[in-house]
Amino acid sequence: MSSRTARLLQLLEALRTRRHAVSGQTLAGEMRISLRTLYRDIATLRGQGAQIDGDPGVGYLLRPGFTLPPLMFSEDELEALILGARWVASHAADPELAQAAHGVMNRIGSVLPADLRLAVQTSGLFVPPCDDLHAIAPAPWLPALRRAIRDEHALRLDYRDEHGATTQRRIWPFAMAFFDRARLIAAWCELRQDFRHFRADRVVALVNTGEHYPERRHALIQRWRVQFNYPLQN
Structure with a gap:
């Protein structure tokens, strides 16, 4: 990557972290470049499709939605x-x-x-x-589970525990962990009225209800992290 490309990337990241307009003088100082170079870089980014509001003396703000090309x-x-x-x-x-x-x-x-x-x-x-090889055998429910997490849909499932007993559950899946020997689903279980973890390879049957569960996924993740003392992400 050329030094100019790296500088443009750095400028985009500096703008992306701001919620309010930031002056050109501040940006130039952070990046250790001249104001003239900063103005030229702003113009270049605008030409590449970045929606940057503002003018010299007013400040600059990057509108949400701009995606960096690979x-x-x-x-x-x-x-x-x-x-x-x-x-x-x-x-x-x-x-x-x-x-x-x-x-x-x-x-x-x-x-x-x-x-x-x-x-x-x-x-x-x-x-x-x-x-x-057994640890990575395809698990047939993984695509359906991922879609339910993505869409925030409640699931009905038949689940077999470690002793072979099967129970019927209605869950709100919100996360999945990919361990070496198992794929673990984190969910709110309506039967237990608490967070529970389910192994994908122990799911016997699964039905996506198509119904949104009453909480947002990010709120469930936050409560789950607090309950299990997992570090909260920024």
Whole structure:
């Protein structure tokens, strides 16, 4: 990545973190560049589609919704994306998610400049296959569970516990953890009136009710983190 591209990326990040207009003098001071260079960079970003309100002497504010094109990623960021996508493709035990991971790598590669595209295609970062094949056997309910989490839908499921007993539950799924040997769903259980964790490989039957559960996912996650003393994310 050229120094100018890196500087434009830094400027976008500086604007993205502001909720109110920030003066050009402040931005130039933070980035250690001249005001003239800052004004030129603002004009460049506007030309690339960034909706930046403001003028010299007034201040600048980036409107929400602008997405960085992949070619703006740094080498470290690209390597992180590649490594993460390769892990998902080989370890998620979710064929739909694995296909999506391959699609991400193909899409990123298709829009990168030639030198970065070659770096992606020949990256030396690999994810070895899991030694325990049983640990990554496809779990048929994972796509349905992910969609329910994304859509904030309540689920009815038949669930088999560790002793083989099956119970019927209605849950509000809000998170999923991908461990080496299990995929764990975090949910509010209407039967227990509390948070519960369910292994995807113990789900016997599942029906998406199509009904939104009464709380928002982010609120459930926050309550769950507090109850289980997990660090709250910013």
